[in-house]
Amino acid sequence: MFHIRDKKIDSPVIVGPMAGISNQAFLELCFEFSAGLVYTEMVSDKAIYYGNVRTRDMIKISDDLHPVSMQLFGSEMQTMVYAAKVLDNETNCDFIDINMGCPANKVVKTGAGSAMMKNEDNTVSIVRQIVKEVKKPVTVKMRLGWDSNNMNYLSLGKKLEDVGVSLIALHARTRSQMYEGHSDWSHIKNLKDNLSIPVIGNGDVRSIDDFIEMKDSTSCDGVMIARALVGDPFLIKEISNYLEGKENIRVTDDMKFDYCLRHAQKLMALHGERLAISQMRGLAPHYLSGMYGAAKYRRKMNSIDSYEDLADILDEYREYLKNI
Helix, strand or coil: EEEEEEEEEEECCCCCCCCCCCCCHHHHHHHHHCCCCECCCCCEEEHHHCCCHHHHHHCCCCCCCEEEEEEECCCCCCHHHHHHHHHHHHCCEEEEEECCCCCEEEEEEEHHHHHHHHHHHHHHHHHHHHHHHHCCEEEEEEEECCCCCCCCHHHHHHHHHCCCCCCCEEEEECCCCCCCCCCCHHHHHHHHCCCCCCCCEEECCCCHHHHHHHHHHHHHEEECCHHHHHCCHHHHHHHCCCCCCCCCCCCCCCHHHHHHCCCCHHHHHHHHHHHHHHHHHHHHHCCCCCCCCCCCHHHHHCCCCHHHHHHHHHHHHHHHHHCC
């Protein structure tokens, strides 16, 4: 348990933001397994500024989805401050997170995401103004720096703390690494040792053992998990049970099938069947990852057109497993 300003976070298991995945449907599943805090996928400051309808829909948060951090990306003072004030006044998110970690070319070429770390003075000025103009706690998610020769996370982190940022999440890779190679958790410990605000560690946590090792070796307040949870939200409960001294859960095939269908149902309630099933083509195969004889059924999932198609494939696979 830790606090982000006056907000209590009951568990150190933090669900990181993923584009196209971290919508309300997925985050609700994560809360069912006792996540301490969830992050939405990032939204564009300019899309909010110019009133993009799809983005306005993305920033709607249900009353039972808390605590939640809404992530904002951009690089210009006027639009960033405006968008932050919209998130502060017109949404019921708990925290406003500034994205300084996204390495995607289409983001960094605009000066946003990881590129914000290249110009500390401008970035700190923007964040300082946002903190002044909003009531909700402002947090930041960053990387180590642009590349191995420009790892400025500590200097920037100290400046951000000084202007009122309430938490920093550190992905322990540089932008040039993208998602390749290994994250270096020693930098998470270095940041934690030098700041008084909470620090969340991020990078290469795929199991309960990874969680324990990061938490113990860095003393970070929370551990952020993202891609490892796609198709496996059960990992959150496994870690939560460990932290509470409870017996570990045994994830059965039926549990995986049931939650795959629940995920689809929640997406349909959010987006309607056509769009939900389009998204499930990429998501559903993850629920079968590592299961015996799953390859054939995962391929079938890539071409589903309806909820019924998905249910039929899972029923077929269920029968196959019963008879082997």
